Amino acid sequence: MEKQAQKKEWFDEWFDTIYYHILYKNRDYTEAGRFLDNLITYFDLSANAKILDLACGKGRHSIYLNEKGFDVTGVDLSEQNITFAKTKENNTLHFDIHDMRDIYRPEAFDYVFNLFTSFGYFDSIDENLDVIRATVASLKPGGKLLIDFLNPYVVVNHLVEAEDKTIDNIHFKISREYTDDQYIVKNISVDDHGQHFDYMEKVKAIRRTDFLNYFDANGLKVLDLFGDYSLAPYEKEKSDRLIFVIQKPA
Structure with missing residues (x-):
């Protein structure tokens, strides 16, 4: 699908700012x-495996996997992220600007990793389904997809409503709310030596059953469901994460 161009979406704006990287630099x-090492062991990744890091940011996780000997391609919507990541490219490590709602390379990858809550940015179910369809299309037959998402039950029940941080003499005032019974919203107010900017992060609180419906609509098989980065079993009221391992039909 073509991304509508009338108005910048929150992630187009926020992820391309210097303040995003300053806020999260620590x-x-x-x-x-450790999580990536656990995945390497869990999947028993072969040396010739081709991995797509979907929504890779500045490429830190792609670089880590590549250093472990794997052929990795990282894609992200942020031009600044990819410009930085491209400085780290080599023969088996590549980066591209890409919208996850669109197909990247048909049937080119053995694995797709969508890590650290890089899903749920879109308002509509159709757009979330577009992400799943496009991602599945990039997998080889029998290929596997890992989606690592926050556990909405735990996040909503333990939401930190307000927070102040000063990093590099830049002040961040952060507020969080759960809105419309479906969105986890973080409002970020930046004061940079008298200059003021306002940004937002907005993630749809997608439940386990919603994900299962997405997978079922695409004929996908769920192989495993984990609840943390040590790959412990998922527990609805306790687990920090919602980590799916899905397989494309062969």
């Missing part, structure tokens, strides 16, 4: 590395 990537 993330703990040790946990992410």
